Amino acid sequence: MLASELELPEILDGTFDQRFARRMALDPDQWIVRNMFGYAVMHYEDATAILRDKRWHSAVSRIPELMGITNRQFLERQQVSILSAEDDTHLRLRRLVAPAFSPRAADRLRPFMRDVMSGLIDRVAGAGRADFTTDICEPYPIPIICELLGAPKKDWQLFSRWAGDILEIFSADVVDKIDLIIRTQDELGEYTRALIAERRSKPADDLLTDLIAAEEAGDKLSNDELVMMVNAVIVGGTDTTRNQLGCAVSLFANHPHQWALLAERPELAPRAVEESMRYFGAVRGTARFASCDIEYRDVLFPAGTFIAVGLAEANRDLAVFSEPEEFDITSEPSGQPQVTFGSGIHYCLGAALARAELQEALPLLARRMPELAIDGDITWKPEGVGIFGPAHMPITFAAGH
Ligand code: HEM
Numbered sequence: 026m027l028a029s030e031l032e033l034p035e036i037l038d039g040t041f042d043q044r045f046a047r048r049m050a051l052d053p054d055q056w057i058v059r060n061m062f063g064y065a066v067m068h069y070e071d072a073t074a075i076l077r078d079k080r081w082h083s084a085v086s087r088i089p090e091l092m093g094i095t096n097r098q099f100l101e102r103q104q105v106s107i108l109s110a111e112d113d114t115h116l117r118l119r120r121l122v123a124p125a126f127s128p129r130a131a132d133r134l135r136p137f138m139r140d141v142m143s144g145l146i147d148r149v150a151g152a153g154r155a156d157f158t159t160d161i162c163e164p165y166p167i168p169i170i171c172e173l174l175g176a177p178k179k180d181w182q183l184f185s186r187w188a189g190d191i192l193e194i195f196s197a198d199v200v201d202k203i204d205l206i207i208r209t210q211d212e213l214g215e216y217t218r219a220l221i222a223e224r225r226s227k228p229a230d231d232l233l234t235d236l237i238a239a240e241e242a243g244d245k246l247s248n249d250e251l252v253m254m255v256n257a258v259i260v261g262g263t264d265t266t267r268n269q270l271g272c273a274v275s276l277f278a279n280h281p282h283q284w285a286l287l288a289e290r291p292e293l294a295p296r297a298v299e300e301s302m303r304y305f306g307a308v309r310g311t312a313r314f315a316s317c318d319i320e321y322r323d324v325l326f327p328a329g330t331f332i333a334v335g336l337a338e339a340n341r342d343l344a345v346f347s348e349p350e351e352f353d354i355t356s357e358p359s360g361q362p363q364v365t366f367g368s369g370i371h372y373c374l375g376a377a378l379a380r381a382e383l384q385e386a387l388p389l390l391a392r393r394m395p396e397l398a399i400d401g402d403i404t405w406k407p408e409g410v411g412i413f414g415p416a417h418m419p420i421t422f423a424a425g426h
Contacts, residue, residue: 026323026325027327028324028325028326031324033057033058033064034051034055034058034059035058035059036048036058036060037059041309048065048067048338049341051067053343056068056322057071057324062091062312062333063331063333064330064332065310065332065333065335066333066334067335067338067339068339069342069344069364070342070344071322072335072336072339072364073368074321075332076313076334076364076368076369076371076372077369077370078319078321078369079112079369080316080319081314081319082111082313082314082316083108084311084331085106085109086106086109089194089199092199092200093200094203096207099203099207102253105249105250106256106257107254107257107374108257108260108261108371115370118246119374120241121240121244122239122254122374123374124239125235125236125239126232126375126377127377128380130235130377131378131380133230134173134378135385137168138169138381138385138386139385141165141168142386145160145165146161146389146394150394150424150426151425152424153421153422153423153425154419154420156417156420157271157415157419158271158414158417161270161274161390162270162271165270166262166382167263169378170184170188173231173258173378174220174231174232174233174258175231175232175234176220180216183216186209187212187213187259188263191206191209191213192264194260195411197407213252213259214256217251217252217255218248220233221233221237221251221252225237232258233251257374261375262379265307265375265379266379266383267414268307268413269301269302269306269365269383270382271414271418272307272414273383273387274387274390274397274418274420275305275418276301276305277301277387277391278397278398281397283297287354287387287388288391291392293354293388294383294387295380296354296355297388298380298383298387299363300354300356301352301354301387302365303346303363304340304352305352306336306337306365307412308366308413309411309413310335311333311411312332312333312334313331313334314330315327315329315330316328336364336367345359345361346359392426393426394420394422394423394426395423395426396421397420397422398420398421398422399419399420401419403419404416404417404418
């Protein structure tokens, strides 16, 4: 049967929370609904099946078009990003860069991550209050990305501005920001080219050196591809991590026993990260479009059909997680992973790095911010494309730790 002929519940409007609640209240047999772009799947099995089927292509490449961007220069650049590339182009890039993003490579940065987080906590520890988002989440990932790339401390501010400007790509008024984004991409490109030239003559212990050296069967990344990778690391690796940290800590503030437990038993950090990403992921969904006619569950989705993949809903699927509505960092892990990092060929390239960042941050925060409580109201970010989290989160905690 053609997808358009299916009789489906329509979940078209409302905030994410309202749509989430309506989807979670559906009959468990209801595996697909209609949404504003096409369709949405919410069950773990369907979400992962679609993300693992290479005929469904990443909709990242279509976001500019959907947002009404017509600027040629910008659209052409988008095509070569690892975030949106498909088929052989994607496979080749992924093979070349994957070793540089291994857990071992991320582990090199753990002491640095602890230093950055300790420095941020030091600034507010005496007062016993902070805006967790602006004081802790916002500044955390930039130094780490700079250290990862091998950019010196004097350039942290520069990267922070570049990241902010480039991330405007996810804003609702992206059409008005396109010149700024192109200008920033150019500045970053120029900077990266100079850094590449430096590393070619003087290799160091960093990601850029690893990417320059990456080689498979005589194939190497070109300078343009190296610049694109740095861009992808900034787009993929800053706002995601800071929002995930904000989401996780907002969750712990509502579960004080779990926070105290993490302070007492820092070895629970890996479980704390997986469980908070399952229960409250900062990336709540992604999207695909059919690159050709696709038949799935006896339904024909014609080429071009958009499908939203509900990662947040999949993470609460009773068929996979035994008590999905419970947040418990001591629970036995399910046989299947949480899907806030996605699944399939576009599975988050920075997952090891993000895990390390959160695993280092959370126990340190739990130890140094005992009696954590939300002080007033959390202001949540507007729901744009993809990434969600607190814009302001006033907190109090016991001072002096
Ligand atoms: C908690 C933090 C993070 C979350 C929740 C997250 C989530 C995701 C998700 C869901 C995807 C797949 C999107 C899709 O399939 O449509 C993805 C891809 C990606 N992520 Fe992350 N990410 C995080 C951190 C990072 C970091 C730290 C980096 C870089 C150092 C990074 C770099 C990337 C890249 C380059 C891709 C594209 C991979 C590809 O298309 O092959 N991410 N991420």
